[in-house]
Amino acid sequence: MDELLQFLVSGVVTGGIYALIAIGFVVVYKSTGVINFATGELMMLGAFFAWTAMAVAHLPFAAALLVAAAGAAAVGALVERVVLRPMLGQRPISIIMVTIGLSSVFKGIAQVVWGGEYRSFPTIFPRRPVELGPVVLPSRQAWPFLIAVAAIVLLAALFRFTRTGTAMRATANDQATAFGMGIDIRRVFSLSWVLASVTAALAGVVVGIIGGISPQLGAVGLRIFPVVILGGLDSIGGALVGGIVMGVLENLAGGYLDPLFPGTGVKEVAPFVALVLILMARPWGLFGTREIERL
Amino acid sequence: MTSPPASDLILSMEQLALSFGGVRALAGVDLQVRRGTISGIIGPNGAGKTSLLNCIAGFYRPQSGRIVFDGRDITRVPAARRPALGLARTFQNIALFAGMTVLDNIKLGAHCHLKTGVLSALAFTAEARGEEEALREEVERDIIDFLEIEHLRNRSVASLSYGLQKRVELARALAMRPRLLLLDEPIAGMNEEETEDMARFILDIQEERGITVVLIEHDMGVVMDLCDRVTVLSFGEQIAAGTPAEIQADPEVVRAYLGTSGAGVRRG
Amino acid sequence: MLIGNYKVSYAADQAIFRTPASRAWLWVLLGVAVAFPFVAGDYFLYLANLVGIFTIAALGLNILTGFTGQISLGHAAFVGVGAYATAIAATRLGLPFWLAVPAGGLAACLAGALVGTPSLRIKGLYLAIATLAAQVILEWVFTNWTGMTGGIRGINVAPAGLWGFEFDTDRRVYFLVAGLAAFHTWAAANLFRTRVGRAFIAVRDRDISAELMGIDLFRTKISAFMISSYYAGIAGGLWVYFAKVVTPESFPLSLSIQFLAMIIVGGLGSIKGTLFGAVFVTLVPEGLRAVVQGATAYSPDAMSWLAPMKDIVFGAMIVGFLVFEPHGLAEIWNRIRRFFWLWPFPK
Numbered sequence A: 001m002d003e004l005l006q007f008l009v010s011g012v013v014t015g016g017i018y019a020l021i022a023i024g025f026v027v028v029y030k031s032t033g034v035i036n037f038a039t040g041e042l043m044m045l046g047a048f049f050a051w052t053a054m055a056v057a058h059l060p061f062a063a064a065l066l067v068a069a070a071g072a073a074a075v076g077a078l079v080e081r082v083v084l085r086p087m088l089g090q091r092p093i094s095i096i097m098v099t100i101g102l103s104s105v106f107k108g109i110a111q112v113v114w115g116g117e118y119r120s121f122p123t124i125f126p127r128r129p130v131e132l133g134p135v136v137l138p139s140r141q142a143w144p145f146l147i148a149v150a151a152i153v154l155l156a157a158l159f160r161f162t163r164t165g166t167a168m169r170a171t172a173n174d175q176a177t178a179f180g181m182g183i184d185i186r187r188v189f190s191l192s193w194v195l196a197s198v199t200a201a202l203a204g205v206v207v208g209i210i211g212g213i214s215p216q217l218g219a220v221g222l223r224i225f226p227v228v229i230l231g232g233l234d235s236i237g238g239a240l241v242g243g244i245v246m247g248v249l250e251n252l253a254g255g256y257l258d259p260l261f262p263g264t265g266v267k268e269v270a271p272f273v274a275l276v277l278i279l280m281a282r283p284w285g286l287f288g289t290r291e292i293e294r295l
Numbered sequence B: 001m002t003s004p005p006a007s008d009l010i011l012s013m014e015q016l017a018l019s020f021g022g023v024r025a026l027a028g029v030d031l032q033v034r035r036g037t038i039s040g041i042i043g044p045n046g047a048g049k050t051s052l053l054n055c056i057a058g059f060y061r062p063q064s065g066r067i068v069f070d071g072r073d074i075t076r077v078p079a080a081r082r083p084a085l086g087l088a089r090t091f092q093n094i095a096l097f098a099g100m101t102v103l104d105n106i107k108l109g110a111h112c113h114l115k116t117g118v119l120s121a122l123a124f125t126a127e128a129r130g131e132e133e134a135l136r137e138e139v140e141r142d143i144i145d146f147l148e149i150e151h152l153r154n155r156s157v158a159s160l161s162y163g164l165q166k167r168v169e170l171a172r173a174l175a176m177r178p179r180l181l182l183l184d185e186p187i188a189g190m191n192e193e194e195t196e197d198m199a200r201f202i203l204d205i206q207e208e209r210g211i212t213v214v215l216i217e218h219d220m221g222v223v224m225d226l227c228d229r230v231t232v233l234s235f236g237e238q239i240a241a242g243t244p245a246e247i248q249a250d251p252e253v254v255r256a257y258l259g260t261s262g263a264g265v266r267r268g
Numbered sequence C: 001m002l003i004g005n006y007k008v009s010y011a012a013d014q015a016i017f018r019t020p021a022s023r024a025w026l027w028v029l030l031g032v033a034v035a036f037p038f039v040a041g042d043y044f045l046y047l048a049n050l051v052g053i054f055t056i057a058a059l060g061l062n063i064l065t066g067f068t069g070q071i072s073l074g075h076a077a078f079v080g081v082g083a084y085a086t087a088i089a090a091t092r093l094g095l096p097f098w099l100a101v102p103a104g105g106l107a108a109c110l111a112g113a114l115v116g117t118p119s120l121r122i123k124g125l126y127l128a129i130a131t132l133a134a135q136v137i138l139e140w141v142f143t144n145w146t147g148m149t150g151g152i153r154g155i156n157v158a159p160a161g162l163w164g165f166e167f168d169t170d171r172r173v174y175f176l177v178a179g180l181a182a183f184h185t186w187a188a189a190n191l192f193r194t195r196v197g198r199a200f201i202a203v204r205d206r207d208i209s210a211e212l213m214g215i216d217l218f219r220t221k222i223s224a225f226m227i228s229s230y231y232a233g234i235a236g237g238l239w240v241y242f243a244k245v246v247t248p249e250s251f252p253l254s255l256s257i258q259f260l261a262m263i264i265v266g267g268l269g270s271i272k273g274t275l276f277g278a279v280f281v282t283l284v285p286e287g288l289r290a291v292v293q294g295a296t297a298y299s300p301d302a303m304s305w306l307a308p309m310k311d312i313v314f315g316a317m318i319v320g321f322l323v324f325e326p327h328g329l330a331e332i333w334n335r336i337r338r339f340f341w342l343w344p345f346p347k
Helices: A002-032 A039-056 A061-087 A092-114 A139-161 A163-173 A175-180 A185-211 A215-231 A236-257 A266-281 B049-057 B079-085 B102-109 B118-123 B126-144 B162-175 B192-209 B220-226 B244-249 B251-258 C020-039 C042-067 C075-091 C097-120 C125-144 C170-191 C195-205 C207-212 C217-243 C253-266 C271-295 C300-324 C328-342
Strands: A130-132 A135-137 B009-020 B023-034 B038-042 B064-069 B087-089 B180-184 B212-216 B229-234 B237-242 C160-162 C165-167
Touching: A002 A039, A002 A135, A002 A139, A002 A163, A002 A185, A002 A215, A002 A236, A039 A061, A039 A092, A039 A185, A039 A215, A061 A092, A061 A185, A061 C300, A092 A215, A092 C125, A092 C253, A092 C300, A130 A139, A135 A139, A139 A163, A139 A185, A139 A236, A163 A175, A163 A185, A175 A185, A185 A215, A215 A236, A215 A266, A215 C125, A236 A266, A266 C097, A266 C125, B009 B049, B009 B212, B023 B049, B023 B212, B023 B229, B023 B237, B038 B049, B038 B192, B038 B220, B049 B064, B049 B087, B049 B180, B049 B212, B079 B087, B079 C207, B087 B162, B102 B126, B102 B162, B102 C195, B118 B126, B118 C170, B118 C195, B118 C217, B126 B162, B162 B180, B162 B192, B192 B212, B192 B220, B220 B244, B229 B244, B229 B251, B237 B244, B237 B251, B244 B251, C020 C042, C020 C170, C042 C075, C042 C170, C042 C195, C042 C217, C042 C253, C042 C271, C075 C097, C075 C125, C075 C217, C075 C253, C097 C125, C097 C160, C097 C217, C125 C253, C165 C170, C170 C195, C170 C217, C170 C271, C195 C207, C195 C217, C207 C217, C253 C271, C253 C300, C253 C328, C271 C300, C271 C328
Parallel strands: B038 B212, B038 B229, B087 B180, B180 B212
Antiparallel strands: A130 A135, B009 B023, B009 B064, B229 B237, C160 C165
């Protein structure tokens, strides 16, 4: 029983981080219709920004987070303006491939700037494990999880209570009407990329604290697909729920199935099997919008 | 008014009803089309004209009622099977395939009458080659010449004017070898010359080829000139049907039109 | 459109090579292709084989993605299915290569039908994500179905042989690869001279009106998936006799992306473009390697820059083409052709 609880809790921890990554992805999809394959690489860049601020410039952690956010925001704005905007209205294949191309460029640049080897963050949090009732979480999981939760809460508040958030939601619902209401759509597009990049950077820092940083960190970006398909590609609440569910599923599969198939990494593949099943049963996910065919 | 014998009818609808989540698009429409005629469907915007056409073409499935085409109940026949039965249509908002040339768009219309399978296509067997050559001849002789679009053959459809695109759409529908041709606003947005050309083509299609035509159109002059019979829809209901002259004299039709901001009944 | 190129029969107008110049080019190309193995060194033969195998795979992907509009992020996995099926047919069943390679094609074709089945319900980005899942799952199967695939150690395969002739060097494999690449290019071009290819394009451009034109959407999409993965499977089968070994890491997601890059750089929905793209995307990294190798004379650790430079150039190439030349090399070729058609007269 304790074992199950342990799996569930580490599932929720993983899931909270997935949720954060997925939210950045959904923000861009919801307001611009772009499937952002560069999410993982934006995370990686954010993590390196924060690492550089701490390890090279010896800034405190909070300042490093700000540096990461600012750097990512600049990258996001630049990418939207220079690459994505000229692509508006192109076929989905082009949009997908342009973000894949960007991810390759980011990975290459990171290797040039920071080299290919693994790095880890300087110690930030107390090493003492965090105890939550019967469950014990190692410090380097518990604290990043808390950062992820804080970031999610912050983002939700931003969407709910600020004018910009309202404008973004309106644009996502109906671009034409939003335009008619005087909302500057281009600004909203740009903002979504900035917001998504900042979110990705925070997620990157979180992932980097747990597992170290390298130019390969972006590979974790692939994991968001099961999450966003479960939650619904255009639902922020869905990203949250999908993240937690997939995190738990992954950990349960790892805990109970891995011993049956030793050394196979069932954990890695289980979410994708789930993804296929969801697509067959309910492609728009739990909370996504069902597309309606029109002639 | 006596109803014509069944064998004389190419299309008949009985009590056709269609609604979208509580919004009634068609409320029990009865429509009968006689073989070899041109029928017009008119009515103010939102009257259900295009919905009716979509039901005939199979894009919408009516909640109740029956559609009988040439003696066969097609109410439940999937849309993709209907062209093979002899139903063809054009679209209100032009639905050509932008990535293909004019010629390929037209050839595509004949899709359901061709047989080449994947393997014989890959190998371009003698049968496949023969079928393509025969199709090309048919298209050149019966369609491209007829619609006077020889000069457009190898143009990409995206580069054509609106009027010419409509003409290519008609060409594609003819390549479907229809017995019943459904035209959704065939002359909307055309200039006077293009309108005259299109009207002439529609008449020729009926007179020379014996193809039955059902068309939706807002231009009353053209409808009254071309059609043997006109049906008027308003809010999904059939409010009148008859010859152009009868329709023009019908007080209810006049009321339906004047009651909305739609086009008034006028000649020319 | 080229002016002054009149045809007197419909058959001539429907030929793949419609102008005397393009037929002349074809003969030149054939001559070069036949002479190549007798003059080229080992490294260039190795590259030529790689290009040939990738051409077949990329043709398959362009049929599915470029012509039919169904995005696949799992094409490399189908190449893998073909490779494993070929290797297993050759080693376990002892089939000769001329049966083992088609067996690979067939196996991949069936896998493609399976993965394509959801296209009945899902489309666009959702289908792309489904193919991504197929890539991840198949890769996992390659690695972990040890009894069948040999796990990470893979399967070793003896060279292809025919009447005592062994295709044991890159020079000899070249004939196999070049022959099959030419054959499959011809077949792909044929496809788009018939109703089958027209239906593919119609489904890509406007699926709903295609359906109302009498095209069975599901059958069309499944056909595209099957042809596409058959091509992938043949490429995989050839890969086996080229590399003489099959291992799971030969078919990663990054290879799927490389195939997509080929058809984008070459031209989506263009057979000719696929050939350009396969050559270009395969050779650019090699050119980069040559440049970096040259740079070692000045900076001894220049080779460490190769990997990141490859990533950057690869990504920039995709982005650059999509933003500045979305119709790819095929369109550049057409522009040059139109220019010289009327040369020396100005346009």
